[in-house]
Amino acid sequence: MMHHSKRTVLISGASIAGPALAYWLHRYGFAVTVVEKASAPRGGGYPIDVRGTAVEAARRMGILPRLQDAHVDTRRITFLDPDGGELASVTPHAIAGSVEGRDLEIRRGDLTAILYDTVRDDVDFRFDDSIDTLEQSGHGVDVTFRSGEQRAFDLVIGADGMHSQTRRLLFGPDAPFHRHLGYCFAVFTMPNTFGLSRELLMWNVPGKAAALYATGGKDDDLHAFLNFHVPEPPLDFRDRASQVDLVAGAFTDTDWKIPALIGAMRDADDLFCDTVSQIRMPAWSSGRAALVGDAAYAPSFLTGQGSSLALVGAYMLAHALAVHRDPEPAFTAYEQAVRPFVTENQALVDHGTAGLFPTTARALEERNARFRTLAAMPAPTPRPAYTALTLPEPPTP
Numbered sequence: 001m002m003h004h005s006k007r008t009v010l011i012s013g014a015s016i017a018g019p020a021l022a023y024w025l026h027r028y029g030f031a032v033t034v035v036e037k038a039s040a041p042r043g044g045g046y047p048i049d050v051r052g053t054a055v056e057a058a059r060r061m062g063i064l065p066r067l068q069d070a071h072v073d074t075r076r077i078t079f080l081d082p083d084g085g086e087l088a089s090v091t092p093h094a095i096a097g098s099v100e101g102r103d104l105e106i107r108r109g110d111l112t113a114i115l116y117d118t119v120r121d122d123v124d125f126r127f128d129d130s131i132d133t134l135e136q137s138g139h140g141v142d143v144t145f146r147s148g149e150q151r152a153f154d155l156v157i158g159a160d161g162m163h164s165q166t167r168r169l170l171f172g173p174d175a176p177f178h179r180h181l182g183y184c185f186a187v188f189t190m191p192n193t194f195g196l197s198r199e200l201l202m203w204n205v206p207g208k209a210a211a212l213y214a215t216g217g218k219d220d221d222l223h224a225f226l227n228f229h230v231p232e233p234p235l236d237f238r239d240r241a242s243q244v245d246l247v248a249g250a251f252t253d254t255d256w257k258i259p260a261l262i263g264a265m266r267d268a269d270d271l272f273c274d275t276v277s278q279i280r281m282p283a284w285s286s287g288r289a290a291l292v293g294d295a296a297y298a299p300s301f302l303t304g305q306g307s308s309l310a311l312v313g314a315y316m317l318a319h320a321l322a323v324h325r326d327p328e329p330a331f332t333a334y335e336q337a338v339r340p341f342v343t344e345n346q347a348l349v350d351h352g353t354a355g356l357f358p359t360t361a362r363a364l365e366e367r368n369a370r371f372r373t374l375a376a377m378p379a380p381t382p383r384p385a386y387t388a389l390t391l392p393e394p395p396t397p
Ligand SMILES: Cc1cc2nc3c(=O)[nH]c(=O)nc-3n(C[C@H](O)[C@H](O)[C@H](O)COP(=O)(O)OP(=O)(O)OC[C@H]3O[C@@H](n4cnc5c(N)ncnc54)[C@H](O)[C@@H]3O)c2cc1C
Pocket: 012, 013, 014, 015, 016, 017, 018, 035, 036, 037, 038, 042, 043, 044, 045, 046, 047, 048, 108, 129, 130, 131, 159, 160, 161, 162, 163, 164, 165, 166, 187, 272, 292, 293, 294, 295, 298, 300, 301, 306, 307, 310
């Protein structure tokens, strides 16, 4: 009798794209290993959006009810002038072009935890480890882990984010694929000393923004966010101390509640700081290895579509690998189906919410005028980019 052994796949990264891909590949009969450099699924981060096609991907994974329970139901966003005076108050949907009652906003850590929970019993997770070297042959990929262990897999997928080590091993240095969008940002949680409840306050001066986001009530912590204009990406700010210095330096001599935010950032244990960039690559695979999510096509938080692209990309990549036994046609099918969706969503930075962070006084005044009009308008039009891909049905076994 012919015996087909399970195809083995190694996924690098256990955030959004990694566990979502693991879920589908396990369902399609793969033996899945996920390697994550952190010691557990990482919490923290600002609330993120799951919209349009990604909501359908979540429904097919059976996690939609849990995501709906975790939905952050924000009542309003209030824009403030440099002194903290109110400029305009609008609904989040008016800004994001999302659909009330369907699209979701979830604390990033909650989404990661729900995804991890869904696959943890079916998939072999290796925390505190990462891929050191990859060597491809016609039959598989030989992997050396940082821990020293060596193993061979049929396929390797990088789901390790915008600074993907898998991408570096396959395609070389980051620079050609990074498109810097002119800002750096920091997010962290802080005590709710301002008595905010289910609302977001956004303060701007030209080139700088700060937000306080109360996803819960007056007794829950706040998500703080600082964003500032930097024409060129800072050379070296991967360690926490340089991140804190960079952000604090950018916000000297500013008012409102900024000194309190900077103080809280210094105390925060979940600081996440990065440049605002996109990843744009001419190809997402090489031989028996491919990339998914931010590693291949980070759209930046300015689009609010990073997690949706990750969920949809994972669904489509797994689907292609289930339909095509050989990696090459599978990766081609994945790329052909997903690239137009990615392109359309990455292009949102050229209009969309990118206008939230003007760098000149004049552009800021224009933005404020726009928001005052928006506040008086009825329901927004949903953005077509969010639903620009229709998921194929899962293949029957
Ligand atoms: C802690 C954290 C906080 C975030 N906060 C925000 C935020 O506030 N706003 C926002 O827009 N986006 C944020 N993001 C990014 C956001 O999660 C992604 O844009 C989006 O959800 C796509 O997810 P992804 O799974 O492709 O990549 P990511 O969410 O970036 O996940 C990549 C994963 O790979 C792991 N990893 C990295 N390198 C290696 C390696 N060499 N070996 C093994 N594992 C590795 C990381 O620890 C992480 O778990 C955050 C990401 C993280 C990890």
